[in-house]
Amino acid sequence: MSGRLVIARCHGALSLQDGGRRGYQRYGLSGSGAMDRLAMATANVLVGNAPDAPVLELGFGGGRFVVEAGRGWFACAGAPCTLRIDGAPLTGHRTATLAEGAELIVDPPREGAFAYLAVAGGFEAGAVLGSVSLHLRAGIGGADGRLFQAGDHLTFATAEGNTPGDRTTDAVPLDRDAPIRVMLGPQADRFPQGGIDTLLGSTFTVSHRADRMGYQLDGPAIAHGEGGYNIVSDATVMGSIQVPGNGLPIVLMADRQTTGGYPKIATVISADLRRLAQSRPGDPIRFEAVTLATAREAALRRQRDIADLPGRIRPLGGFDAERLLGANLAGHAVDALREGP
Template sequence: MTDLVVKSCGPMTSLQDRGRLGYEGFGVSPSGAMDRRALAMANALVGNAPETAAVEFMNLGGAFMCEGGDLHLALVGAGCALSIDGAPVDPQTSVVLKEGQSLEVGHPRTGTFAYLAVAGGFAVEPELGSLSFHLRSRLGGLKGAPLKAEDRLPCRPESQDREPMQLALDPPEESGPIRVMMGPQDDYFTPETIRMFLESEFAISPQADRMGFQLTGPRLEHAKGFNIVSDGIVDGHIQVPGSGQPIVLMRDRQTAGGYPKIATMISADLARFAQMRPGMSVRFTAVERDEAVAAARRLKDWMASLPSSLTPVRFALTTEHLLSRNLIGGTVDALAPATTDPND
């Protein structure tokens, strides 16, 4: 077995895949990758299915090495730099980490979350169908915990013999306000408050984690109080507690809650929002269901197109690279007499 060994990492570095689906009726949070676009890109580069579990970095990078064989891997997301034994790796490019080499993941520079995928995924036993780590329930991850120094992630050695690839395709460029559908409890707010919500600028608070992002901005007043009978919650629900400051619920959210939800972020904008850092400003715009569905379909089609957008890595013709390819198939003596014997 080939292991990816953790030398150092941030406290919320964890294994994440699509999430733990089908258990919310039992109070189990789905969890899962905060940026599924970046997860799919990293997996495509190493030949995995888009939802295969990868190492998710939050705010900090890490250092790793492999033991027991070579590993084919790729890093995507948040502008993190990747290097092997100090040599930089081009962005959105897969690479072979040879046994004994050191891999370093730099701090995020343009976002919050990045993903390190390994060909074949990790040979870790799933819990309730997923490797996704959920902090509050201690489900998933590596033995119910985030990653830490000296942890060993077992990998599948039979999946590592792949050609390094590069991906020139970037995520669909979405700009402007984050799109939301109003409700399900927008009737708990006056028309003036709804207009304020849609026309005001909010900021991402430092109180932001995988469970939810607290926003700061104008106070949103309730028209019928801030308590409701607890009902189901989905990713992207924007609830407004008694403080009047909205909270956007994310992948590690609870499964039910008792605060009115003024709006729901569309699924196609969740990853873009998740990559926003504390202090960044955010605005919202209301859309109808048809636009939300169309955006979700465009994102799904884009993810499906990733494998066809890969191209082999073009290495520089250095002496080191040529020697590593074992190109010599035999030798001849230029001074030896010519012969026509096919057995010579």
């Protein structure tokens, strides 16, 4: 039996996303998928889904949703938002049941850019090339190849047989003050040392032209080498930092083109893509070059973060003995029998 969630109001970019499409870049179609994979996984695991099950991605905005039929368990994770169920405030990173007729309001995030709404059992949608993810420029997935708008609806598995209960978890923090880690290349040799120094020694800001295809950055122009800013088009990945003719870097994201003719000075490591994705226009961005070994270690740590999510889920308001025993309850206690300070 399926439930029905109606989108009564939305602003920003509201779309259906999952783990993305794989194996189609050679045909010119990038993978798309959630911009913050860890936040998507957190929302899904809270309600008992697979980490990459379909979710609603709320980009740079919020929405008002009404359960028109059925009953389901929902969870929201990612950018911190104020949630209200029938007017009652609710914290994020926890589950909540929405009965038929219930209204859920998700306010725009207080910081960050992307929040994720998951339902136990998953949203039901037809996959295109193995994924339900909206790829807006390709016109596939999501709501018939477009963003959701008021009046659209989604079907979901009802709570019968999908009852995770009241559960919560701690958000994986974002170190917003740390630089975004990159590996130089693959065309770093097309830039003079001064251009590399500009990339690594300057503070950029996220432009208002940032979207799921790419985050354009404002700041000092990066100088090109004698070869100029045109190259024979070659492959891109999520995190490629292109430098076009104006010298202002563009970090390619989930809906990027699969090839590009601007030189790529560096590539954001996969573990830091979520920190970049959760930046909003005007936020400062700094880069730091790291080694392949550091990038690989960070990627493995991120995989462990997702694999460990089920173990970090705990009952809401319940007594978690294992968590209690692992806590430092004594803090900075000292020997009471000792004299002196």
